[in-house]
Amino acid sequence: RDLMHSGEALPLVTLTMPMMQTVIEISSKRLGVAVVLDADKRLAGIVTDGDLRRGLERWGKELYDMDTAAIMTRSPRVIYEDELAAKALSIMETQSITSLVVPDQNGFVKGIIHIHDMLRSGIV
Numbered sequence: 001r002d003l004m005h006s007g008e009a010l011p012l013v014t015l016t017m018p019m020m021q022t023v024i025e026i027s028s029k030r031l032g033v034a035v036v037l038d039a040d041k042r043l044a045g046i047v048t049d050g051d052l053r054r055g056l057e058r059w060g061k062e063l064y065d066m067d068t069a070a071i072m073t074r075s076p077r078v079i080y081e082d083e084l085a086a087k088a089l090s091i092m093e094t095q096s097i098t099s100l101v102v103p104d105q106n107g108f109v110k111g112i113i114h115i116h117d118m119l120r121s122g123i124v
Contacts, residue, residue, distance in 0.1 A: 001081040003121055004102050004111030005031065012037055012109070015044055015069040019055070022047055022068045033099050035109050036072045042107035045072035048099075076101050081110055085121070088113050 011029035013022045013036055026034045026047065038044040047068060055063040055071050063071065079088045079100045088100055092115050102111040 001102075001111075003085055003117040004081065004113045005029075005117070006102075006111040010109065010112060011035060013047070013068050015039070015067065015072075017068045018064065019047075019066050019068055019071055020064040022071075023052065023064070026052070031099060031112060031114055033112065034068075035076075035101055035112065036068055037109065043076070043078070043101060043103050043109050044069070045074045046076035046099075046101060047072045078103055079113065080105075085113075085118055089115070089118055 009029060011025045011031055011034040013025050013034045015036060015038060022034050032049045034047045035043065036045040036047060051071055051073060077091055077095055077097060077100050079091060079102060081102050091100060092098060098115045100113050101109060102113060103109050
């Protein structure tokens with residue numbers, strides 16, 4: 001909870017948002033990811049820089065006109081806000097990822113924790 005990005009710092013997009021807008025959101029929030037929300041504003045997936053690179057390799061410039069739902073990773077890795085940063089780090093290391101979504105028990109997104117946040121805090 002103490003290390004996560006929340007509120008206006010969250011890169012949030014919708015399932016039907018064109019990828020061009022999703023790329024802009026990823027770039028503007030500078031976390032390398034965007035959290036995808038469903039119609040009820042609950043966690044539906046995540047789009048990472050890696051998803052963008054793979055999408056460009058597969059679809060080229062057509063990627064930018066596709067809906068975010070077509071590109072996103074469904075069921076992203078999560079951690080809950082009352083868990084320890086050490087657990088977050090362990091998940092990131094095991095899964096070779098750099099970010100975890102922090103939802104509440106109902107699937108509403110509360111934040112994102114990035115490995116750089118742990119590095120800056122001195123945990124790692």
